Amino acid sequence: MTDTQESGTRTRTRQAIIDAAIEVLGQNPSATLGEIATAANVGRTTLHRYFPERSDLLTALSAEGTTRLNRAADNARLDEGTGADALRRLCHEYFELGSLLSLIFSEPQLIDDADWSEQGACDPGLSALVERGHHDGTIDPELPATWIQSVLWSQLYAGWSYLADTRISRHEALRLVVRTLSGAIAPKS
Amino acid sequence: MTDTQESGTRTRTRQAIIDAAIEVLGQNPSATLGEIATAANVGRTTLHRYFPERSDLLTALSAEGTTRLNRAADNARLDEGTGADALRRLCHEYFELGSLLSLIFSEPQLIDDADWSEQGACDPGLSALVERGHHDGTIDPELPATWIQSVLWSQLYAGWSYLADTRISRHEALRLVVRTLSGAIAPKS
């Protein structure tokens, strides 16, 4: 490697741009590079200096998104407790991702690791979690893991939008999400 | 009025463009007018003849969407039976809207009647339905109507996407949606 290192200033600027991009693109996926630069308190020239093409920025967003997603999953300790409890923990962790939720939801192809996402597949950790839930009786056995993944994400997105649109507190929004998600996956009597 | 009438041919062409626009924009909200024209089997020139500007087409889509939405709500007979049953019927009807679901979900401002949507409000029919469900014990009283509306739409969207992404049948997708939605709104024991 020639220059694996980057100045502290550059690292900070780069991160500011990525953060701003997540916020802005999360609200409006077709936002302009100019808007992103403004949100990052940076000139459009500077943005191009770090990410020559729009696709370069998207690639960086993909990496950042994957990192945050994995960190959240780690924090949720998916292999502990019942399936339903693990899913609720994952829901809590993911909810903290904020605008990244909207971005991933509206531009799924940005993340979709080549790993899973192969037509009908899904996150392996989630898949195992659901399977466990099917057996320990905390997750409706009629619901496949892929569908539960869809429900989880759509509920998270709904909750985040709800939080943005109403006067509700973050805590209350999360409570609603977890409550409806819990009911959705619960085995039917 | 001078010419409230339009030739049969023109009416058909106009409708073909609107239908195509719903399909195409439902899949990709930033689709080109050229793509829409192609999908409608119509020249781009013709499209401009009916809708001089893009905004004119969007206005027409708004009207068409509202019409279909209202028709679906009528078919669901929201004032009959328990709140939960009425909501399930509405879910069935809305699911039939197909690509319109995606379009409304990704471009909510297209529909948002000035009527409701006023920060924290929602469809009055739905609101009444939920209130009824709160009292007849079929809908979790902790869930406000606005949140239930969010859940309904996000579930519908999830189900429609799921249908598009997997090899599942339309009927099976709807079954999953109704099943999870029913659990989500059910009063907790």
Added chain:
DNA sequence: TTATAGTGGAACATCCATGTTCCATAAGGG
């Protein structure tokens, strides 16, 4: 068949996001 309504393609102008270059200036490390 003739006249009219409806259509589609080609060519053109325009706008806007994108990407590039250049330069003056500000910031930070030595």
Added chain:
DNA sequence: CCCTTATGGAACATGGATGTTCCACTATAA
């Protein structure tokens, strides 16, 4: 303090979507 690094603005080029005009072609009705 000085020199390198980093930045932001202005100006310009480019490409794609949009909107317009014009004309030839087709179908339909009289």
